[in-house]
Amino acid sequence: MSEKIKILYIDDEPDNLTGFKANFRTEYRVFIAENTVLAIEHLQKHPDIRVIFCDQRMPGKTGVEFFEDIRTVFPHPIRILITAFTDIEATISAINRGNIFRYIRKPWIQHDIISAIEEGNKFYIANSMLAIKNEELQQAYTELDKFAYSVSHDLRGPLTGILGAIDVAKEMSDIKELKELLVLMEKSVFKLEDYISSMHDYYSSRRGELKIVDIDFNEVAEELKDVYRIYTTTNKIFFETKINQPESFRSDELVIKMVLNNLITNAIKYQKKNFENKKIELNISVYDGLATILISDTGIGIPETHFDEIFNLFSRATSHRAGSGIGLYNVKGGLLKLGGSIDVNSVLGEGTVFKLIIPSK
Amino acid sequence: MGLSFILIENLEIDLYIAHKLIKMTVGDDVLIETFTSAEDALDHIAATKVKKADRTIILLDLMMPRLNGADFISLFEALPEKITGHYQIVIVTSSMNKAELSRLGKKKNVENVIAKPLTQEKFKAVLEQIQIDTGGKEM
Numbered sequence: 001m002s003e004k005i006k007i008l009y010i011d012d013e014p015d016n017l018t019g020f021k022a023n024f025r026t027e028y029r030v031f032i033a034e035n036t037v038l039a040i041e042h043l044q045k046h047p048d049i050r051v052i053f054c055d056q057r058m059p060g061k062t063g064v065e066f067f068e069d070i071r072t073v074f075p076h077p078i079r080i081l082i083t084a085f086t087d088i089e090a091t092i093s094a095i096n097r098g099n100i101f102r103y104i105r106k107p108w109i110q111h112d113i114i115s116a117i118e119e120g121n122k123f124y125i126a127n128s129m130l131a132i133k134n135e136e137l138q139q140a141y142t143e144l145d146k147f148a149y150s151v152s153h154d155l156r157g158p159l160t161g162i163l164g165a166i167d168v169a170k171e172m173s174d175i176k177e178l179k180e181l182l183v184l185m186e187k188s189v190f191k192l193e194d195y196i197s198s199m200h201d202y203y204s205s206r207r208g209e210l211k212i213v214d215i216d217f218n219e220v221a222e223e224l225k226d227v228y229r230i231y232t233t234t235n236k237i238f239f240e241t242k243i244n245q246p247e248s249f250r251s252d253e254l255v256i257k258m259v260l261n262n263l264i265t266n267a268i269k270y271q272k273k274n275f276e277n278k279k280i281e282l283n284i285s286v287y288d289g290l291a292t293i294l295i296s297d298t299g300i301g302i303p304e305t306h307f308d309e310i311f312n313l314f315s316r317a318t319s320h321r322a323g324s325g326i327g328l329y330n331v332k333g334g335l336l337k338l339g340g341s342i343d344v345n346s347v348l349g350e351g352t353v354f355k356l357i358i359p360s361k
Numbered sequence: 362m363g364l365s366f367i368l369i370e371n372l373e374i375d376l377y378i379a380h381k382l383i384k385m386t387v388g389d390d391v392l393i394e395t396f397t398s399a400e401d402a403l404d405h406i407a408a409t410k411v412k413k414a415d416r417t418i419i420l421l422d423l424m425m426p427r428l429n430g431a432d433f434i435s436l437f438e439a440l441p442e443k444i445t446g447h448y449q450i451v452i453v454t455s456s457m458n459k460a461e462l463s464r465l466g467k468k469k470n471v472e473n474v475i476a477k478p479l480t481q482e483k484f485k486a487v488l489e490q491i492q493i494d495t496g497g498k499e500m
């Protein structure tokens with residue numbers, strides 16, 4: 001273990017305090033307090049104190065009363081009472097009410113204290129793990145709720161659109177009009193397809209383990225250019241890549257590609273409609289184990305008020321074009337897994353720049 | 362009688378369908394204005410001078426980015442009654458949130474709620490209901 005476990009001992013007799021500290025200071029980080037006021041100061045300053053020992057018989061407040069008081073304010077530390085035989089009734093009722101974890105008989109022997117700390121610490125760790133798992137579970141539930149909500153819009157939306165189109169098509173006889181409708185139906189199908197594949201990204205980027213390999217950004221950029229050639233030529237977008245990688249870089253290739261794919265797809269999707277000099281620039285430089293990636297476009301831009309929320313699940317900054325609201329969320333999640341970060345800068349009507357910093361693993 | 366339509370819908374295909382259905386049902390020369398953003402529609406409504414006999418039916422989608430349908434209704438309700446009195450809102454949605462839909466359905470300016478997909482049959486039924494309703498009140 002890298003860091004000593006922090007413990008707190010409260011007793012109104014200074015001799016006991018010094019004796020306790022002398023006995024355990026090599027094994028643990030020991031805080032001592034002559035009264036409950038000082039004890040609370042320690043707890044406030046060191047919220048990571050794991051085990052508290054408190055003498056039962058003290059002037060003013062008994063140990064049981066003290067533990068009852070702090071239980072709600074400092075619920076995490078394990079509470080252990082040090083007590084003589086005569087206080088056994090109070091002790092038993094305190095244990096039964098859940099205010100103390102266990103008790104140690106006075107005069108204590110070193111072995112009892114050590115075993116109490118070890119047991120208490122195990123319990124503390126189990127509790128903390130539980131709290132972390134709980135929080136993760138809570139987040140998963142929140143996301144599930146959002147999914148349930150979005151399913152009715154993002155999955156049913158295009159579907160009902162197609163159904164409606166079929167209904168109208170039955171009444172139409174003009175081939176030209178029917179073809180127009182087919183194009184719209186096709187778009188709806190693509191939208192569904194897009195949504196399902198980003199849901200797949202979502203799960204693989206959340207649940208999957210990282211697979212760290214050597215990454216050649218020149219290769220990655222060439223591949224991206226190939227993949228997007230169809231879109232960039234039909235939309236007359238100039239796609240430029242500038243790669244400067246003098247050193248090796250290690251990371252998860254799939255996650256990196258997922259991130260870049262999402263950002264470049266966006267850069268293509270959100271270009272201004274009737275603009276002459278459409279351009280996307282991908283700039284990657286690797287230095288001192290850090291890859292800095294800039295993706296800039298000449299698109300419609302993002303209002304500054306939306307900078308913070310665009311990375312949230314199902315957030316959409318624009319009403320004009322269709323997005324699933326999952327893409328940038330996946331980007332952020334992927335970068336988080338790689339230990340990287342993302343920043344956005346944009347001028348409405350001018351374009352957007354995403355800046356990514358990813359450390360080599 | 363000055364009947365016209367406003368469509369507020371961010372999905373292209375649904376906009377197209379609604380447009381087509383109105384023309385097929387009401388006639389080719391009816392005035393239809395379309396908005397892909399509820400904000401723009403609201404600005405337009407607030408700025409439009411209405412004549413006494415004008416009646417406009419708003420087909421409103423609920424789930425739209427930025428200003429959604431429910432928020433649109435709240436902002437619409439805040440407009441002066443001499444404007445809002447000329448409009449009747451019909452919600453067209455794929456939402457399955459029954460509580461929300463019944464809450465919105467009870468609003469003063471909301472005439473009806475249609476579950477997507479919008480079909481000729483559903484559209485005709487709503488149109489008949491609206492005409493009977495208002496016809497009864499005004500005459």
